[in-house]
Amino acid sequence: MSKQNKSIYSYWLAVPCLILYGLFFIIPAVVGLGLSFLNIRSFDFSQATFAGLRNYINVLSDSGMNIAIKNSFIFAAVTTVLKVILGMVLAVFLNNKMRTTNFLRTVFFLPAVLSSVAVGLIFTAMMHPTRGIINIALRAAGLDALAQNWLTDPHLAIFSVAFIEVWKWTGFTMVILLAGLQSIPKNYYE
Known part of the structure; x- marks a missing residue:
């Protein structure tokens, strides 16, 4: 295998790692950040209302x-x-x-x-x-x-x-x- 093929092969090995990192770390972090701006009273997300920074103000003033x-x-x-x-x-x-x-x-x-x-x-x-x-x-x-x-x-x-x-x-x-x-x-x- 040539040096160039080894280099391309190593980049292709990084792709599954990046997909898993995005799937298990990036997406949950972004979803969690988005949910932190909502008022959610139950598991029914259709009743969620936008709270803005109110959740952060409530937490930091407690x-x-x-x-x-x-x-x-x-x-x-x-x-x-x-x-x-x-x-x-x-x-x-x-x-x-x-x-x-x-x-x-x-x-x-x-x-x-x-x-x-x-x-x-x-x-x-x-x-x-x-x-x-x-x-x-x-x-x-x-x-x-x-x-x-x-x-x-x-x-x-x-x-x-x-x-x-x-x-x-x-x-x-x-x-x-x-x-x-x-x-x-x-x-x-x-």
């Missing part, structure tokens, strides 16, 4: 939505910063040759493999206000003042959930950064 947006930004900022910092620390530490390097890499990466449902159930049980193992351990150690309502206190819950997210995905970030560190030639370190 105090509950403002809190949700604020919490989303807090969660994203806290988890991103902590996952990158902790992942980099672990990657630099585990980039060295030690006897336990492979074992520690596995231990730190293991939470990323766990099911999110299982992690949620485990941490819900651990952070229960009265029967959770964290509060029981704090009370047993005489640190009653540190026992908290980890998942029900509005000011603390976002950080508790962020901690769980960081615990689960720091190992994954570590693996990605470790791969980058290992691809750097040794002569740059000298």
